[in-house]
Amino acid sequence: MESTMKEIRGGASVLDMDPKSTVGGGVEDVYGEDCATEDQLVTPWTYSVSSGYSLLRDPHHNKGLAFTEAERDSHYLRGLLPPAVVTQQLQENKLMNSIRKYQVPLQKYMAMMELQERNERLFYKLLIDNVEELLPVVYTPTVGEACQKYGSIFRRPQGLYISLKEKGKVLDVLKNWPERSIQVIVVTDGERILGLGDLGCQGMGIPVGKLSLYTALGGVRPSACLPVTIDVGTNNEELLKNEFYIGLRQRRATGQEYADLLHEFMTAVKQNYGEKVLIQFEDFANHNAFTLLAKYGTTHLVFNDDIQGTASVVLSGVVAALKLIGGSLADHTFLFLGAGEAGTGIAELIALEMSKQTKAPVEETRKKVWLVDSKGLIVSSRKESLQHFKKPWAHEHEPVKDLLGAVKAIKPTVLIGSSGVGRTFTKEIIETLSSFNEKPLVMALSNPTSQSECTAEEAYTWSQGRAIFASGSPFDPFEYNGKVFVPGQANNAYIFPGFGLGLVISGAIRVHDDMLLAASEALAKQVSEENYDKGLIYPPFSNIRKISANIAASVAAKAYELGVATRLPRPANLVKYAESCMYSPIYRSYR
Numbered sequence: 200m201e202s203t204m205k206e207i208r209g210g211a212s213v214l215d216m217d218p219k220s221t222v223g224g225g226v227e228d229v230y231g232e233d234c235a236t237e238d239q240l241v242t243p244w245t246y247s248v249s250s251g252y253s254l255l256r257d258p259h260h261n262k263g264l265a266f267t268e269a270e271r272d273s274h275y276l277r278g279l280l281p282p283a284v285v286t287q288q289l290q291e292n293k294l295m296n297s298i299r300k301y302q303v304p305l306q307k308y309m310a311m312m313e314l315q316e317r318n319e320r321l322f323y324k325l326l327i328d329n330v331e332e333l334l335p336v337v338y339t340p341t342v343g344e345a346c347q348k349y350g351s352i353f354r355r356p357q358g359l360y361i362s363l364k365e366k367g368k369v370l371d372v373l374k375n376w377p378e379r380s381i382q383v384i385v386v387t388d389g390e391r392i393l394g395l396g397d398l399g400c401q402g403m404g405i406p407v408g409k410l411s412l413y414t415a416l417g418g419v420r421p422s423a424c425l426p427v428t429i430d431v432g433t434n435n436e437e438l439l440k441n442e443f444y445i446g447l448r449q450r451r452a453t454g455q456e457y458a459d460l461l462h463e464f465m466t467a468v469k470q471n472y473g474e475k476v477l478i479q480f481e482d483f484a485n486h487n488a489f490t491l492l493a494k495y496g497t498t499h500l501v502f503n504d505d506i507q508g509t510a511s512v513v514l515s516g517v518v519a520a521l522k523l524i525g526g527s528l529a530d531h532t533f534l535f536l537g538a539g540e541a542g543t544g545i546a547e548l549i550a551l552e553m554s555k556q557t558k559a560p561v562e563e564t565r566k567k568v569w570l571v572d573s574k575g576l577i578v579s580s581r582k583e584s585l586q587h588f589k590k591p592w593a594h595e596h597e598p599v600k601d602l603l604g605a606v607k608a609i610k611p612t613v614l615i616g617s618s619g620v621g622r623t624f625t626k627e628i629i630e631t632l633s634s635f636n637e638k639p640l641v642m643a644l645s646n647p648t649s650q651s652e653c654t655a656e657e658a659y660t661w662s663q664g665r666a667i668f669a670s671g672s673p674f675d676p677f678e679y680n681g682k683v684f685v686p687g688q689a690n691n692a693y694i695f696p697g698f699g700l701g702l703v704i705s706g707a708i709r710v711h712d713d714m715l716l717a718a719s720e721a722l723a724k725q726v727s728e729e730n731y732d733k734g735l736i737y738p739p740f741s742n743i744r745k746i747s748a749n750i751a752a753s754v755a756a757k758a759y760e761l762g763v764a765t766r767l768p769r770p771a772n773l774v775k776y777a778e779s780c781m782y783s784p785i786y787r788s789y790r
């Protein structure tokens with residue numbers, strides 16, 4: 200080591216050198232960092248006020264060429280930037296041009312992540328102004344591929360990693376995060392990333408992506424958002440063997456060891472950020488998801504997006520679709536492929552809403568809803584062996600082994616895919632469904648696109664243009680027999696940003712099912728006649744900030760009504776209040 204250093208410095212030992220010497224060229228090495236040998240300790244000095252060079256490298260404050268002449272003078276930026284001064288709009292146009300030139304979605308994703316790390320406000324301006332174009336880049340489907348390759352594309356940490364190594368020190372880890380006023384945490388343990396399975400620590404792409412939507416779609420300040428990945432290992436053998444894997448190289452901890460780390464995390468969050476921080480559970484496997492939600496639902500402000508957010512968005516789509524397919528909710532029969540978090544979560548909210556509408560007990564309305572899992576139709580003869588969340592759906596019926604058999608036996612009017620398995624709505628299934636429904640409602644919820652139960656083209660073609668179709672990941676409009684069909688996106692991204700904003704602005708301390716119903720209703724109300732004419736059951740994402748403000752207002756109103764809101768007095772106009780709280784990505788002027 201020493202001999203290498205001597206060669207570099209022309210033979211003089213670094214230890215003999217005057218630390219202030221500039222003989223070697225360059226500026227004075229005030230801190231002695233350049234003179235230190237590789238085994239000597241140095242202090243990572245930094246400035247506490249962002250200015251000059253460090254301002255350009257601070258993503259929260261950087262504006263690049265948009266710094267004004269006055270700002271360049273007062274913030275020591277002269278010479279650090281070329282002379283041109285441009286507008287934020289011009290910066291946006293330039294970046295959109297270059298992002299559009301990338302053919303590979305993952306390149307677009309990486310360009311967006313690089314922008315987020317370089318200039319946060321510009322990132323959010325792009326995302327807000329071009330939401331329909333960029334949502335598939337920062338969110339499903341591309342975020343799925345990004346998680347699969349996260350180890351290779353990882354540049355900088357974008358959230359907190361809490362692994363088993365941090366057991367006993369989780370509170371200290373939270374304190375390492377640079378922001379103090381956290382309002383929303385999205386946390387995953389990476390075990391069920393979209394329909395892609397266990398991606399371990401690489402699941403971090405999901406909390407990062409969800410929180411960027413919290414800001415862009417729901418207006419929660421980026422500094423108030425904290426992405427967290429809990430790393431208890433992975434059972435994904437390929438990742439364990441992959442030299443670029445960034446997580447713990449061990450099989451998943453389970454049982455008490457798992458529960459203890461999660462409990463330490465939940466306790467530390469409340470201790471560090473208080474009672475009103477929202478913890479959104481995301482992409483946990485169902486054997487943990489239901490337990491965590493039940494366990495912490497009474498002590499923390501928790502929300503499971505896959506169970507509750509998905510339920511709210513799908514109920515909204517179904518209610519909106521009634522305008523097109525006719526009848527009331529209780530007139531319909533629902534069949535699900537997939538009886539996990541999404542499937543049973545949606546089923547329960549549909550049954551709850553039906554019960555509210557008809558005044559029938561929920562035990563009765565559940566009978567309008569049927570689910571198929573990997574072993575076939577869920578029926579009473581299977582009850583003993585079923586996981587607890589499936590038991591309420593074990594209705595009286597003879598066993599049916601697959602979805603086609605179930606479609607024939609149950610004759611549903613609404614078919615919902617929540618299995619995580621692609622191409623499971625076959626031609627025969629859609630044709631059979633269309634044989635007894637004038638307008639079948641088909642929702643292929645599984646993400647990313649590769650896992651969608653069918654494509655838009657398949658749904659429209661096999662139903663001869665009669666299906667009302669929506670999917671979890673977006674599909675392009677499709678022309679069939681001279682008519683253009685526009686598929687909707689049934690994705691919880693419509694709900695969670697506005698839902699979370701509603702909780703934050705009301706200072707809610709608990710989530711209640713009635714808030715999910717309120718969010719669902721608020722979303723359904725935003726579907727216009729023009730949307731219905733195109734076969735859409737969701738409003739376009741281009742209006743999402745207005746939609747989110749309305750959802751937030753409805754959720755907040757419900758929080759006040761239920762007595763769980765702590766922000767008092769209640770603002771008179773909650774929509775206006777929600778709008779006034781929303782983050783804007785427009786650059787600030789610096790004094």
Ligand SMILES: NC(=O)C1=CN([C@@H]2O[C@H](COP(=O)(O)OP(=O)(O)OC[C@H]3O[C@@H](n4cnc5c(N)ncnc54)[C@H](OP(=O)(O)O)[C@@H]3O)[C@@H](O)[C@H]2O)C=CC1
Nearest residue numbers: 393394537538539540541572573618619645646671690691
């Ligand atoms: N559009 C949206 O907003 C959302 C979409 N999703 C998507 O939904 C999918 C499922 O998520 P989630 O519910 O959390 O996952 P879970 O793992 O909790 O549930 C999956 C369910 O699908 C069943 N299943 C798996 N393979 C088959 C098969 N070949 N035939 C029949 N059933 C099968 C499983 O059966 P068994 O129980 O027997 O193993 C299980 O009941 C994912 O792809 C996810 O991306 C999730 C949340 C939101």
Ligand SMILES: CC(=O)C(=O)O
Nearest residue numbers: 393482504505646691
């Ligand atoms: C959208 C979502 O939350 C999921 O696919 O898991």
Ligand SMILES: [Mg+2]
Nearest residue numbers: 481482504505
């Ligand atoms: Mg999810």
